[in-house]
Each structure stands twice: as structure tokens, then as C-alpha cells.
Amino acid sequence: MSRFKKIAQKFEDRVENIDFFETSAIAKIQNDLLKIVDEETKQILFLIGEPGSGKSVFLDRLPSFLQGYETIKFDTPFFEPVDFIKTLITRSGEKVEDFSLESMIQQAIAIYKASNLFIAIDEAQLLSKPMVELIRILADSKAFWFLLAMHRHESEAILKEPQFASRPHKVLDMGGLTLDELFDFIQQELRLAHEESIARDFTKKYVKSIHKLCKGNFRESKKLLNKLFLLMDEAQKKGKKRWTKPSRCLLTMAAIDGGLIRV
Ligand SMILES: Nc1ncnc2c1ncn2[C@@H]1O[C@H](COP(=O)(O)OP(=O)(O)O)[C@@H](O)[C@H]1O
Ligand SMILES: [Mg+2]
Structure with a gap:
């Protein structure tokens, strides 16, 4: 060549196979995140930034610094609540006991209650309403951490939705x-x-x-x-x-x- x-x-x-470069924005988000998971209870966190600011690269690096946590990352949020919850149950090695959504939610919560599972979802501005509702339920159960990465512009409307606006939430900002x-x-x-x-x-x-x-x-x-x-x-x-x-x-x-x- x-x-x-x-x-x-x-x-x-x-996103993959790059020479990672640590910016001051990344260092700050990393510190803030470590402090939150250390001091607070499980909740939904938001990572916002312009398209191209490095949100996906950051999500990719989560396992390297979130030690003691098991991280899973979903690159595209196009899934049905049923499929999402099924994925959570089966990845633990257990079988789905009852296929109604409500039972699956309870089963997943029981499995992960004592775990340190950290779920990152990229392009979260594309999540459907039913998925947002499910994430809210799962987070309220205190069995999971969530980090939702989304475009800054769309995040404004999403964070105003009742599922998020009704509770205090932490926003990490990926600056330029x-x-x-x-x-x-x-x-x-x-x-x-x-x-x-x-x-x-x-x-x-x-x-x-x-x-x-x-x-x-x-x-x-x-x-x-x-x-x-x-x-x-x-x-x-x-x-x-x-x-x-x-x-x-x-x-x-x-x-x-x-x-x-x-x-
Ligand atoms: N910390 C970083 N070190 C090196 N390259 C980076 C870093 N953050 C982002 N990039 C590069 O910038 C581009 C956009 O990053 P990406 O994570 O896809 O942004 P976003 O998900 O916010 O749209 C990619 O080509 C990626 O390789
Ligand atoms: Mg991205």
C-alpha cells in the first residue's frame, strides 16, 4: 500500500481498532461515572454528545475501566421488550420460565438483583416507547445499571418524557x-x-x-x-x-x- x-x-x-486518545472530556466522564457507581444506587445514566463526539468509542471502553462490573453493550436499540428481556435471562445461563412479559421481567430482576450488571445502549435516541418503559421498570427494580448514549439534540426531548423527567437523573456530557x-x-x-x-x-x-x-x-x-x-x-x-x-x-x-x- x-x-x-x-x-x-x-x-x-x-470504533474498533483505533489508537484510543484520552481527551479531557473523556477523563471527566470516566471520573464522574466511577464516582456515581461507587456512591449511588443503580439507576439510568445518560451520555449525551454531538454525533461524532466519541460516544460509541467511550461505550466500547467501558469494560476496561469499570472494573468489578459486568458490562454489556447494545449497539443498536431496535429490539422489542420481549426480546431484550429474553436476552438478559438467557445470557445468565438460565431458561425462561414463563413467556409472559411480566413474568420475564420478574425473573430477570431476580437473576440480576445481586449482580453488578452494567447495560450500555448506544443510539438510545432511537429506543421505542415500550423499550423506554421497560428500561424504567428494570432500573427502578435496582437490579441494573443503565447507560443510554444519545445525540445531544434529541436527548432534550427524550429527557423531558415522564419516564425520565419524574426522577432525578445524571447526564454525562461528551464535549468536543x-x-x-x-x-x-x-x-x-x-x-x-x-x-x-x-x-x-x-x-x-x-x-x-x-x-x-x-x-x-x-x-x-x-x-x-x-x-x-x-x-x-x-x-x-x-x-x-x-x-x-x-x-x-x-x-x-x-x-x-x-x-x-x-x-
Ligand atoms: N477517544 C478517541 N480516540 C480516538 N478516536 C476517537 C475517540 N473518540 C472518537 N474517536 C473517533 O471519532 C469518530 C467518531 O466517534 P464515535 O464514537 O463513532 O462518535 P459518536 O458515537 O459520538 O457518533 C470515530 O472515527 C472514532 O474512531
Ligand atoms: Mg455512535
């Missing part, structure tokens, strides 16, 4: 990357790719432009960097040496391509 394509791959948008963090992240990735000289081309000033275009959003930043290196790859293949350095013009081209600048 060509050199620039290899670098571009480092900035592909994905600061300029310094974006700079350090880019340096980290390029160093890991053994590209010290390109890392030097990414000056604070240059990264500032990226930060401004992407508004500190992790996904947008990665997509822009991915595009930038793919353009450099194209240029190299076509023998256009002038375009094989991260210039301002190249950044504009990548941003137009990614829809960050409209023309």
Missing part, C-alpha cells in the same frame, strides 16, 4: 476536542505511523484551521484528515509533487469534498 494511503487509513471513521487535543491527537497518529516529518508539517496554525472547520468534532476531524491524505495519495500517483504536502489549498479541497465548506 502507498505511503499516504496508509496514513489515510489511520484516520478512517471507525480542544485545539490542543486535536493537535496532540494528530501528532500521536502520525508518530505511531512513523511519519515524523509529516507530523512537523501539521503546525499548531494548520491544526487550528482544521479545528475551526470541524468545530472540535472527532469524526469530522478524522474524515477531513482521511480525505487530505487520500488527495495527497492521488497527487503522488499523478506525479504532482506540489500537492503532496499538507497545504492550505489542499485542506480547502478536502473540506469542500467533505461538505464542510459549501461552494
